[in-house]
Amino acid sequence: MKFLKMIGNFYSRNKLSSVVLLILFCAAMxxxxxxxxxxxxxxxxxxxxxxxxxxxFVYFMPAGFGPDAITLPPDEYSKKVEDYxxxxxxxxxxxxxxSAPWNGSFTFQNAAGxxxxxxxxxxxxxxxxxxxxxxxxxxxxNSDPNSGGGIDAVLCGxxxxxIKIGDTFTVRLHPYKSSQYTDVKIHAIGKMDDPAYTVSLGxxxxxxQADELFDRGSVVILxxxxxxxxxxxxxxTPQISENFFIDLNPESTQKERNDCVQYLDRQGRFVTYxxxxxxxxxxxxxxxxxxxxxxxxxxxxxxxxxISISILFIYKNLRQNSIYYLCGCxxxxxxxxxxxxxxxxxxxAGGVNIILMKNIxxxxxxxxxxxxxMIVDQKSILLIVLYELLVLFLSxxxxxxxxxxxxxxxxxxxxxx
Amino acid sequence: MIRVSHLxxxxxxxxxxxxxxxxxxxxxxxxxxxxxxxxxxxxxxTLLHILGCLDDFEKGEYFLDDVNVKNLKDGKLAKLRxxxxxxxLQDFSLINHKSVLFNAMLPMFFNTTxxxxxxxxxxxxxxxxGLAEQENKTASQLSGGQRQRVAIARAIAGNPSILLAxxxxxxxxxxxxxxxxxxxxxxxxxxxxxxxxxHDDTVAGCCNRKIIIQDGKIIRDSPNGEG
Ligand SMILES: Nc1ncnc2c1ncn2[C@@H]1O[C@H](COP(=O)(O)OP(=O)(O)OP(=O)(O)O)[C@@H](O)[C@H]1O
Ligand SMILES: [Mg+2]
Numbered sequence: 247m248k249f250l251k252m253i254g255n256f257y258s259r260n261k262l263s264s265v266v267l268l269i270l271f272c273a274a275m276x277x278x279x280x281x282x283x284x285x286x287x288x289x290x291x292x293x294x295x296x297x298x299x300x301x302x303f304v305y306f307m308p309a310g311f312g313p314d315a316i317t318l319p320p321d322e323y324s325k326k327v328e329d330y331x332x333x334x335x336x337x338x339x340x341x342x343x344x345s346a347p348w349n350g351s352f353t354f355q356n357a358a359g360x361x362x363x364x365x366x367x368x369x370x371x372x373x374x375x376x377x378x379x380x381x382x383x384x385x386x387x388n389s390d391p392n393s394g395g396g397i398d399a400v401l402c403g404x405x406x407x408x409i410k411i412g413d414t415f416t417v418r419l420h421p422y423k424s425s426q427y428t429d430v431k432i433h434a435i436g437k438m439d440d441p442a443y444t445v446s447l448g449x450x451x452x453x454x455q456a457d458e459l460f461d462r463g464s465v466v467i468l469x470x471x472x473x474x475x476x477x478x479x480x481x482x483t484p485q486i487s488e489n490f491f492i493d494l495n496p497e498s499t500q501k502e503r504n505d506c507v508q509y510l511d512r513q514g515r516f517v518t519y520x521x522x523x524x525x526x527x528x529x530x531x532x533x534x535x536x537x538x539x540x541x542x543x544x545x546x547x548x549x550x551x552x553i554s555i556s557i558l559f560i561y562k563n564l565r566q567n568s569i570y571y572l573c574g575c576x577x578x579x580x581x582x583x584x585x586x587x588x589x590x591x592x593x594x595a596g597g598v599n600i601i602l603m604k605n606i607x608x609x610x611x612x613x614x615x616x617x618x619x620m621i622v623d624q625k626s627i628l629l630i631v632l633y634e635l636l637v638l639f640l641s642x643x644x645x646x647x648x649x650x651x652x653x654x655x656x657x658x659x660x661x662x663x
Numbered sequence: 664m665i666r667v668s669h670l671x672x673x674x675x676x677x678x679x680x681x682x683x684x685x686x687x688x689x690x691x692x693x694x695x696x697x698x699x700x701x702x703x704x705x706x707x708x709t710l711l712h713i714l715g716c717l718d719d720f721e722k723g724e725y726f727l728d729d730v731n732v733k734n735l736k737d738g739k740l741a742k743l744r745x746x747x748x749x750x751x752l753q754d755f756s757l758i759n760h761k762s763v764l765f766n767a768m769l770p771m772f773f774n775t776t777x778x779x780x781x782x783x784x785x786x787x788x789x790x791x792x793g794l795a796e797q798e799n800k801t802a803s804q805l806s807g808g809q810r811q812r813v814a815i816a817r818a819i820a821g822n823p824s825i826l827l828a829x830x831x832x833x834x835x836x837x838x839x840x841x842x843x844x845x846x847x848x849x850x851x852x853x854x855x856x857x858x859x860x861x862h863d864d865t866v867a868g869c870c871n872r873k874i875i876i877q878d879g880k881i882i883r884d885s886p887n888g889e890g
Contacts, residue, residue, distance in 0.1 A: 248772050259760070569756050572717070573770035573817070574745020576738045655718050659708070661754040662830070 249586075256587035260562070263555055264591055271595035274541075274548035275630065279599060281541035282629065283620030288457050288530045290376075290621055291443070295456035295526060298372040300519050303344070303491040306334075307450035308514040310488070320422055320483045327488050334492060337509070339502040341495040344368045346447035346487035348470065350478055352417040352430075360405050360417075360463075363444050364470035364484065372491075373445045375400055375467065380411040380436030383469040387435065391477045396433030402442030403464030404607030409434050417466070419482040428481040432466055440464075440607035441621055447489045454517050456526040462619055464611060492516070549637055556588045556645040560652075565661070568654035581649050585642045592641060596634040600627050665691040665714060665825070665856075670723035672709055672879075683709045684720070684879040691858065693824065696851040698867035698887075699860045701876035707860045708829055710876065714858065715748055715827045716740045728824065745774050749818025753830040755810040757802040757817075763789065764798040767816045774821070788820035789813075792846060808839035815846060825856040832866055844869040 257264050308330060318326070331345055347369060351361035365375075365383060375382045377400065387398040396414040409415060411434055419428045446461035468474065478484050492510075494503055510516045517525075567580040602609070603622050609615040672684040683706045691697060699707050712718040713725065716732060725732040728747060735743065749770075750756070757766050767785035776784070789795050792812040802810060811831060818826055828847070832840035844866055851857045861867055868887070875883040 247778065252772060255758075255761070566758060569758060569769070570773070571741075572744070572750050572752070572756055573773060574741050574743075574748075575773040576741035578737060579741070579773065653718075655712055658712075658717075658752060658754075658756075658829075661752075661756070662708075662833075 249583075252583045253586050253590070256563070256583055259566070260559060260587070263558075264587070267552055267555055267591050268595055270548045271552060271592060272598050274545045275595055275599045275633070276602065278541040278545040279603065279622065279626055279630065280617065280620060281538050283622040283626060284537055284618060285530075285533050286621040286625075287441075287443075287619050288526075288533050291456040291460055292526050292530055294373055294376075295459070296523065300344070300372055300491055300493075302341075302496055302519070303493050304510070304516045304518050305447075305454055305489065305522060306492050306510055306514060306516040307489045310514075320485050321479070324479075324484065324486050327486050330488070331490065334490075334506075334510075337502070337506040339494050339498040339506040341493040342368070343490050343492050344372060345490040347445060348475065348478070348484040348486050349446075349465075350419075350482045350484035352419050352482065354405065354415070354417045357405065360465065362399075362417075362466045362468050362478070362484075364468050364475065364478075365445075366470045369445060370469070375436070375444075376438055376442070377436045378439040380434070382436055383467065387469045388433070389469045389471040389474040391430055391474060394431075396431035397468055397474070398435045399432045400436040400438060400467040401434050402438040402440075402444060402467060403462070404440045404611040405464030406434070406437070406466070407440070407607065409437075411435065411437065419478070421481055422483040430481075438467075439623065441619075441623070443619065446487065447491075448487045450489055450515070452515065452517075453525050454522050455529045456522065457529065457619065460619070549640070552588075552592060552637065552641045553644055556641045557648050559584055559588060560645045560649050564652055564657050568657035568661075571654040572658075577654075581646060584645070584649075588641055588645070589638055592634060592637045596630050596637075599630050603627055603630070664693050664726075664728050665689065666724075666726040667714070668724045670713065670720055670725065672706075672713060672718075672720045682879055684713070687723070687879070687881055689874070689881065689884075691856060693856055694851070694854055695856050695858075696848070696869075696871045697856075697858045698870035698873045699858065699876060700862060700864075700867055700873060703862070705876045706879040707876055709879075711827055711829050711858070711860050714825075715750060716743050741773070745770055745821065747824050749815075749821070749823040749826045751811065751814045751818050751826065751828040751831045753833040755802075755807075755814045755834075757810055757813055759803040760801055762798065763794060763800055763802060763805070763813050766802055766813050767798075767820050769817055770821045776821075784822075785816070785820045788816040791819065791850075792816045807835050808842060811835060811839075811843055812846065815843070815850075819850060819855070823855075825858065826850065828857070828859045828861075830861055831859060832861065832863060837865075840866060 348364040354360050414431050414433045416429050416431055441462055443460040443462050449458040570580045603626050606622055667689040670684055670687040674681045674683055701707050713720050764785055767789055768781045771781040789798055792815050794812055832843055847857050867873055871887050873887050
């Protein structure tokens with residue numbers, strides 16, 4: 247209690263600088279953390295893409311299905327996309343396609359904004375789920391909506407943070423423009439902790455990078471089977487993004503391939519796997535070179551200012567410490583009060599950051615915060631803690647060497663002149 | 664009770680070495696009222712700092728109430744200062760932006776006195792020095808004489824056995840000085856050992872014993888009135 251009062255006394259003399267330091271330090275750590283999170287997202291998606299085994303594939307973005315396509319009801323639109331897929335598959339040069347996952351929405355615990363994503367086996371193989379607990383979907387997973395145990399699912403994102411592996415819960419499906427509903431049981435077999443990214447293939451542009459092929463959200467991933475899809479199409483409104491990957495058979499003839507490519511060229515835009523890979527590499531190195539230096543410089547500057555201000559605190563508190571000393575406070579304890587005061591500033595900044603990182607899923611889900619795709623997790627918190635230790639060491643160790651040079655006796659002498 | 668024998672203290676090293684105290688021998692029984700006098704630079708403050716366990720010394724013995732001070736570490740010395748010694752310096756050494764009460768309580772922040780008792784003791788001390796009404800003012804709002812009385816209250820709040828004062832009246836006018844010395848006399852009559860460094864003969868005149876230092880040596884040590 248007394249110790250706290252003395253620390254309070256330290257702050258009361260150094261109010262403004264303490265507050266400014268706290269804010270500065272908090273912000274610097276946050277910005278640096280976000281920058282690292284961004285970079286980790288880029289390298290993560292790059293890794294996933296490079297390991298996808300889609301080397302022979304091209305990413306195709308159809309130019310749309312006529313001007314009125316957007317106004318079509320979702321089910322008709324989906325039908326058009328499926329027809330289109332069939333058409334592409336009929337080319338001799340096309341071995342297979344990997345289309346985007348079906349997405350649909352449901353209400354869960356009366357909250358809208360969540361839904362399901364159907365992963366087909368090819369998609370699971372190319373873009374394995376980044377499971378944090380439990381197991382992933384596979385051929386043995388139950389996709390039967392009428393089975394008593396519930397549909398096996400991998401849960402992603404903040405909305406499901408309370409649900410444990412093995413739990414079952416009910417979600418409510420709504421068909422398009424209808425007040426009817428169907429309840430289905432979901433069985434959690436695995437989880438992807440927030441931030442969880444699922445393949446979306448929603449992006450279209452001249453330049454495609456791996457980071458643009460994923461989406462973040464609170465979704466339930468189910469394994470697609472014809473039966474399950476039919477069930478969902480009947481009871482809800484699954485939609486599919488029109489972009490997809492096409493496997494061009496390298497063993498087909500040049501002419502067959504040209505036929506297909508010419509068709510694709512007329513119908514939309516496509517980029518090859520290698521092009522995406524190089525554009526992704528460029529994006530990663532651009533992030534490294536452009537997005538990381540500023541935050542780190544900012545962090546460096548704020549660390550330096552913390553250390554310099556700590557040293558100034560030593561000078562500023564020389565007289566007060568000499569008075570403490572006079573009253574029977576040991577040299578070590580005098581420094582202890584200051585060290586605790588200085589240390590608390592950086593610890594508080596680190597604490598705020600850790601709390602923020604821990605609750606970022608909650609903040610983003612509830613719309614308090616909007617952030618670019620990034621990966622912040624336990625590792626980010628570990629980084630904060632390590633950095634915190636370094637800062638404590640520097641911001642207390644360096645001022646201590648200064649502190650040792652001044653004895654209270656000198657201060658009394660100076661005061662008497 | 665203070666017992667010092669063959670005490671040496673020097674500053675600097677090599678060519679710059681300066682012998683501030685050389686072979687000082689001193690016995691101060693409990694309840695003494697001692698003035699330490701001498702020219703500027705004679706070593707008065709140096710002696711007081713050593714007696715007050717604020718500074719170390721290289722040779723000799725110093726017993727404070729039978730505690731051998733010589734080999735004590737930072738923490739133990741601090742405890743000794745906190746329990747047995749009170750200080751009054753020329754510049755008052757108060758924390759100016761804090762209240763009078765806080766200043767008087769300050770030494771007890773460094774020991775285990777409960778917060779409630781701290782306040783009680785500090786208020787008693789303030790009453791003794793006649794500042795009971797001023798406890799909520801900040802130290803900077805007081806006059807010089809009042810500030811010095813706060814410093815005295817702070818020095819005696821924890822019931823020390825010895826009060827050490829270095830030029831306590833150096834920054835005060837004659838009238839105020841007299842009041843401060845009267846306060847010291849009163850405390851001494853209540854049993855407190857008081858040691859005052861001063862070059863003011865009137866101040867020294869209030870004491871019962873006079874020690875004169877010159878070039879780091881005690882050249883005279885006599886009961887007052889015999890000098
Ligand atoms: N840190 C130091 N380094 C070198 N010499 C010092 C140091 N501190 C004190 N001295 C010297 O020691 C001598 C004694 O100093 P001290 O302060 O004890 O004198 P004093 O008798 O209190 O003088 P005054 O009446 O002016 O206060 C002085 O000559 C001073 O210059
Ligand atoms: Mg002096």
